[in-house]
Amino acid sequence: xxxxxTPRTIDKRKLPELAGLIIAAGHRLYGPVRNGGEVTxxxxxxxxxxxxxxxxxxxxxxxFFLPQSEVICRFCGGDMLKDAVSAxxxxxxxxxxxxxxxxxxxxxxxxxxxxxxxxxKQKRDSTILISAACLSPETTCFCTSVGGSPAGxxxxxxxxxxxxxxxxxxxxSPRGEDFLxxxxxxxxxxxxxxxxxxxxxxxxxxxxxxxxxxxxVAEKFARAxxxxxxxxxxxxxxxxxxxxxxxxxxxCFDVTDETVREKGRRLRTWDSCMYPLFTLHASGHNPxxxxxxxxxxRFMHKFSYSVQxxxxxxxxxxxxxxxxxxVNLDLREVITR
Amino acid sequence: xxxxxxxxxxxxSAARKLFEEGxxxxxxxxxxxxxxxxxxxxxxxxxxxxxxxxxDGFCSNNLAAYLPxxxxxxxxxxxxxxxxxxxxxxxxxxxxxxxxxxxxxxxRENVIILGVPCRGIVDLKKVLRALDHKEPxxxxxxxxxxxxxxxxxxxxxxxxxxxxxxxxCKDCPHPEAPVCDLHVRPEIPEKKAERDFTDVADFEAKSxxxxxxxxxxxxxxxxxxxxxxxxxxxxxxxxxxxxQTQPKWIxxxxxxxxxxxxHLGRIFHQAGRCVDCGACVRACPMSIDLxxxxxxxxKDVKELFGYEAGISVEEPPPLCTFKTDDDQSFITxx
Amino acid sequence: MTNMETAEKEKTAEKQDSTQVSDWQxxxxxxxxxWCSYAGADLAGVSRIQxxxxxxxxxVPCSGRVNPLFILSxxxxxxxxxxxxxCHPGDCHYISxxxxxxxxxxxxxxxxEYVGIEPERVQFSWVSAAEGGRFAQIxxxxxxxxxxxxxxxxxxxxx
Numbered sequence: 001x002x003x004x005x006t007p008r009t010i011d012k013r014k015l016p017e018l019a020g021l022i023i024a025a026g027h028r029l030y031g032p033v034r035n036g037g038e039v040t041x042x043x044x045x046x047x048x049x050x051x052x053x054x055x056x057x058x059x060x061x062x063x064f065f066l067p068q069s070e071v072i073c074r075f076c077g078g079d080m081l082k083d084a085v086s087a088x089x090x091x092x093x094x095x096x097x098x099x100x101x102x103x104x105x106x107x108x109x110x111x112x113x114x115x116x117x118x119x120x121k122q123k124r125d126s127t128i129l130i131s132a133a134c135l136s137p138e139t140t141c142f143c144t145s146v147g148g149s150p151a152g153x154x155x156x157x158x159x160x161x162x163x164x165x166x167x168x169x170x171x172x173s174p175r176g177e178d179f180l181x182x183x184x185x186x187x188x189x190x191x192x193x194x195x196x197x198x199x200x201x202x203x204x205x206x207x208x209x210x211x212x213x214x215x216x217v218a219e220k221f222a223r224a225x226x227x228x229x230x231x232x233x234x235x236x237x238x239x240x241x242x243x244x245x246x247x248x249x250x251x252c253f254d255v256t257d258e259t260v261r262e263k264g265r266r267l268r269t270w271d272s273c274m275y276p277l278f279t280l281h282a283s284g285h286n287p288x289x290x291x292x293x294x295x296x297x298r299f300m301h302k303f304s305y306s307v308q309x310x311x312x313x314x315x316x317x318x319x320x321x322x323x324x325x326x327v328n329l330d331l332r333e334v335i336t337r
Numbered sequence: 338x339x340x341x342x343x344x345x346x347x348x349x350s351a352a353r354k355l356f357e358e359g360x361x362x363x364x365x366x367x368x369x370x371x372x373x374x375x376x377x378x379x380x381x382x383x384x385x386x387x388x389x390x391x392x393d394g395f396c397s398n399n400l401a402a403y404l405p406x407x408x409x410x411x412x413x414x415x416x417x418x419x420x421x422x423x424x425x426x427x428x429x430x431x432x433x434x435x436x437x438x439x440x441x442x443x444x445r446e447n448v449i450i451l452g453v454p455c456r457g458i459v460d461l462k463k464v465l466r467a468l469d470h471k472e473p474x475x476x477x478x479x480x481x482x483x484x485x486x487x488x489x490x491x492x493x494x495x496x497x498x499x500x501x502x503x504x505x506c507k508d509c510p511h512p513e514a515p516v517c518d519l520h521v522r523p524e525i526p527e528k529k530a531e532r533d534f535t536d537v538a539d540f541e542a543k544s545x546x547x548x549x550x551x552x553x554x555x556x557x558x559x560x561x562x563x564x565x566x567x568x569x570x571x572x573x574x575x576x577x578x579x580x581q582t583q584p585k586w587i588x589x590x591x592x593x594x595x596x597x598x599x600h601l602g603r604i605f606h607q608a609g610r611c612v613d614c615g616a617c618v619r620a621c622p623m624s625i626d627l628x629x630x631x632x633x634x635x636k637d638v639k640e641l642f643g644y645e646a647g648i649s650v651e652e653p654p655p656l657c658t659f660k661t662d663d664d665q666s667f668i669t670x671x
Numbered sequence: 672m673t674n675m676e677t678a679e680k681e682k683t684a685e686k687q688d689s690t691q692v693s694d695w696q697x698x699x700x701x702x703x704x705x706w707c708s709y710a711g712a713d714l715a716g717v718s719r720i721q722x723x724x725x726x727x728x729x730x731v732p733c734s735g736r737v738n739p740l741f742i743l744s745x746x747x748x749x750x751x752x753x754x755x756x757x758c759h760p761g762d763c764h765y766i767s768x769x770x771x772x773x774x775x776x777x778x779x780x781x782x783x784e785y786v787g788i789e790p791e792r793v794q795f796s797w798v799s800a801a802e803g804g805r806f807a808q809i810x811x812x813x814x815x816x817x818x819x820x821x822x823x824x825x826x827x828x829x830x
Contacts, residue, residue: 037470068560069590074830139472140372236378238402240564242622258588260748260830269589275563277580289412326568326620327398328370328377541785549787549825578740586740587747594828598743601786605739608778633785637778656778659770661760667780669754669794671808 007170008180008187009194015050015167018186022092025182027128030064031094032057041093052162055138056097056318060248064093065104065123066111066270068245072119072255074265088126098152098159099143099316101131103248105155109310110251119268128179130169131156133198135205140319142332145212148316151202161198168198212332218307221300233334234295236327241272243298243321243329249314252278273297299334340480341393344453348425348521349387351451355423356384361449365403366425367396374461374476374486378403392425392521394459394478397503398568399616400424401433405442405573419447425521427455429505429614431514432647433570436610439650442573452517457482457498457506458615462624464501468494482506504628505615508532515648532613534636540629552597552630558623559596561589565627566603568620571610578602604630609638609655612647697817699726699752700745701810704734704769707758707799712810714803722807723814726754733757734795735768739779742793746826752792752817754810759797769797788825791816 010018023029023045031050033042039054041061074081104124111120134141134150143149153159157176161168168190171177180187190198224230244250254271257264271278274295279288288294306314315331322330348366355361368379368389376395381387401424408419426434431450437443459478468486476486483498510532513520540548563579566572578586579599586602587595604611604627613635618627638644641664642655703709709730715722731737734757742753755776763769776795784790794813798806 037465069592232380235380235403238564238567238620240567240620241562242564242620245560245562246622254589256589258590258828258830260828263830265830267588267590269591271589272562275580277576291406322372324622326564326616328372328375330371333371545784545787545789547787548785552786584744586744588828592828594747594826597786597826598747601743601782602740605779605782630786633782634778637781641777642774656771656774659767659774661770663770663773664777665760665773667777667795669796669809669812671805671812 007168007190007195007198008184009163009166009168009190010187011166012162014186018183019044019050019094021183021186027090027092029092029094032132041096044094050095052095052132052160053136055136056134056141056320057095057100059246060100060103060318060320061093061096061129062103062107062248062251064091064127065107065120066251066253068270070119070268071265072268074263076263088122091123091127092130093127094130095132095160096129097134097318098131098150098154098156099134099141099148099318100248101129101155102143102148102152103155103316103318104129106249106306106310106312106314106316107251108155109312128157128175129155130158130160130176131172132160132162133202133205135162135201137205137209138319138323140322141209141317142212142319143317144206144209145214146313146315146317149202150205150209151198161201163194163197163201166194168194170198212336214303214313214335217313217335218304221304222308225296225300229337230292230296233329233337234290234292237274237291237295237329238327239274239276239291239294240326241274242324242326243331244272244274245270246320246324248316248318248320249302273301299331303335341478344480344522345390345392348392348451348453349390351519351521352381352387352390352423353384355449356387360421361423362420363407364423364425365400366390366451367392367398367400370395373473374459374464374478374484390425392453394457394480394482394484395461396425396427397458397461397615397619399430399433399570399614400426401430401437401570402568402616404434404437404448404570408443408447409573411575419444421447421449423449423451426450426452426514426517427458428509428511428513428515429612430570431517432511432612433614434514435516435647435650436612437570437573439654440610445650449519450514450517451519451521452514453521455506455512456480457509458503459484459501460503460619463503464496467496467500503615503619505613505618509613516650532635532639534632534639536629537632537636540633553593555625555627556597556600557593558625559591559600560623561591561596561599562622564620564622565617568616569607570614570616571607572603578606600627600630604634607631608634609642609644610646611635695822697725697751697814697822698749699754699810699814699817700750701726701728701754701756702731702734702737702741703728703798704736704757704764705730705732706764707762708734708756708796708806710800711756711798711802711806714800715807716803718803720803720807722810725814726810733763733765733768733772735763735765735772735775737772739775742779743826746788746792746823747828749823749827751823752794752813754794754796754813756796756798756806756809759799762799789820791820792823 029044030041031044032039038058041057111117153172156172159170159172171180252271253268255268257266280286302315352364364381367376370377374395378398379389438445459482471488473486474489476484478484481498482502484496487493587598611631644655737755745753757769796809
């Protein structure tokens with residue numbers, strides 16, 4: 001964040017009012033909603049109380065930029081329908097964690113690089129990301145080991161800190177600063193005391209995270225391509241795809257056409273490299289014939305090829321793959337081995 | 338606790354013996370996981386690794402799911418011989434194995450079933466609910482599946498069997514695999530009465546509208562990850578109907594009609610084969626209540642054809658045989 | 672998330688459909704086994720027995736050939752009702768095809784009704800090659816049943 005962007009604060013009790021103003025300004029507001037033990041990013045149509053004391057959302061905000069199922073064009077008879085893809089509505093995502101925001105920043109490198117993906121860009125341009133700094137990381141989190149931090153700003157437009165009675169709103173991008181300026185009557189300038197409180201909280205949170213050594217992992221993995229070590233973790237992998245679906249940076253997709261009589265549409269849907277069909281050629285040959293190649297592929301893509309292609313590790317340390325894996329295949333264990 | 342430890346020790350010595358006598362190439366069992374209250378499948382190839390094995394109420398995965406792939410001839414080099422595999426089996430897993438043997442997915446002579454006495458598996462989702470969703474730091478399961486968990490800060494909480502037992506285990510009549518090669522502990526827990534399907538009967542008693550609404554609500558949660566299919570030992574088709582393109586039965590998106598047909602089709606394909614092990618429910622990351630649907634299939638097969646999956650290798654599968662007086666009350670007459 | 676949005680969309684489509692009920696005619700697909708039911712239907716035609724025309728016939732060698740996915744696929748494509756008809760048990764041209772099918776269909780009928788699909792939409796019958804009149808009666812019954820429950824709103828795919 002640039003030196004000239006000043007943090008603002010708002011009394012926590014006034015947050016529902018600010019939320020109301022955001023909605024009134026034409027944005028669809030999505031925020032944390034508790035449902036049993038889970039917190040999901042759900043549309044807040046009215047002004048429910050908002051708290052930021054959760055671990056992380058069940059699913060990543062990936063769906064907002066790369067939807068699980070997206071119509072990319074429609075056709076009827078032999079003609080493509082021109083106005084089939086509607087303009088995106090303006091959205092505000094409130095309360096996503098810095099790891100997930102970093103994931104969006106990483107996905108930008110894939111989807112916004114020239115020539116750019118039209119559908120992703122449309123959504124990205126019309127969405128404001130207000131991340132909530134992570135003050136109580138979960139035991140499965142390891143963002144500091146992969147270049148992130150509980151108070152990281154990559155991908156966010158505004159970074160929010162829960163200071164107890166007040167919320168500190170730190171603009172993290174020019175778009176974020178603009179957004180804050182639009183609602184400046186609701187906020188006041190943050191005091192020095194609040195700013196130092198925020199620094200302290202961020203440090204505390206970071207210190208709670210166990211670090212895994214990932215120095216030189218990209219080269220190590222590249223050298224270990226033919227290693228026998230890949231066999232053991234892949235034996236128990238079921239190939240279910242949960243890790244890829246919950247991962248905030250996994251972005252493989254499939255494009256299929258669906259028709260009902262003369263009408264049809266082209267669909268882009270999530271796909272997973274963990275499925276055998278993913279690399280099955282029409283000839284019947286499969287370059288990744290067994291789970292060993294597929295598990296290896298996932299790790300190589302996340303920790304090695306991504307560094308070669310985009311200069312960054314694509315794992316953000318959110319831990320969802322570890323939490324949700326039905327056979328407890330732990331990414332951290334595989335990396336350290 | 339001590340009963341579990343005893344079983345673990347007997348399991349380890351049985352495993353060691355099998356390796357030392359050269360009877361097996363591979364043993365599939367459970368070892369301690371990286372997260373509290375979790376175990377994870379482990380694949381052991383020598384007597385030295387045997388100490389990794391554990392057995393307790395957290396051993397939830399159905400290990401039979403790994404067998405079809407191990408014995409599949411596809412992609413294997415010429416002259417490949419199927420391995421000799423020992424597999425730790427609870428009652429339900431053991432029935433899955435018999436089901437796979439019946440369907441020729443695993444040669445019976447290559448599988449050594451190590452029957453462990455199972456009093457039930459702990460449902461981790463129920464544990465979390467009972468703890469008000471605070472993450473436990475550690476915990477143990479007693480043989481009756483009651484648990485002791487420790488939270489951050491040292492607080493210890495005991496949860497009774499009734500609070501945390503996985504639903505499939507509540508009325509399970511098979512504490513040990515009905516067909517097994519080695520009883521890991523000779524004292525087998527008493528076999529319970531027949532399975533009771535009151536949950537299915539209660540659902541049947543609801544109105545069609547209520548049933549449809551429930552079906553819609555549960556299936557709407559589905560993200561088409563296919564974890565249910567992958568975790569199920571019976572789902573070993575090289576290409577699942579849901580992903581077939583010639584013909585294309587359903588698309589790949591999340592349209593409700595397609596997701597419903599996926600579940601309707603998959604569960605129907607389990608007719609006469611499902612052993613109600615619950616692997617699908619446990620694998621589902623969205624906590625879809627699949628059992629109210631899978632159990633309908635198990636109940637109908639039992640009531641219409643008097644068949645329970647995985648009890649005997651010789652009994653023919655219900656959909657491959659018939660009786661001349663099978664029920665036909667469903668036929669439309671003018 | 673996306674599923675719930677689709678569920679909402681489909682509910683709106685439901686409401687739209689109901690306003691057009693007066694123009695609607697049931698569309699039935701009938702899988703008829705070649706040796707008995709198809710011949711029976713043919714006999715009905717040759718005997719000039721009148722029955723409603725709301726049916727499209729798909730000839731299969733045996734009722735046992737009918738894959739439950741055919742029925743689900745038909746419903747997905749927007750057909751309002753499905754009839755599967757084969758030889759009387761004991762008379763199957765392939766000896767036991769319909770016996771095995773009988774078990775399959777018993778389970779399928781229960782299964783679909785269990786999740787809330789109207790039982791009138793998927794029906795099964797036995798019609799022999801000599802029963803032209805019976806075929807017409809059964810078809811009449813099926814069509815009236817589907818007319819009663821209205822156009823299909825569950826399982827059909829909307830693009």
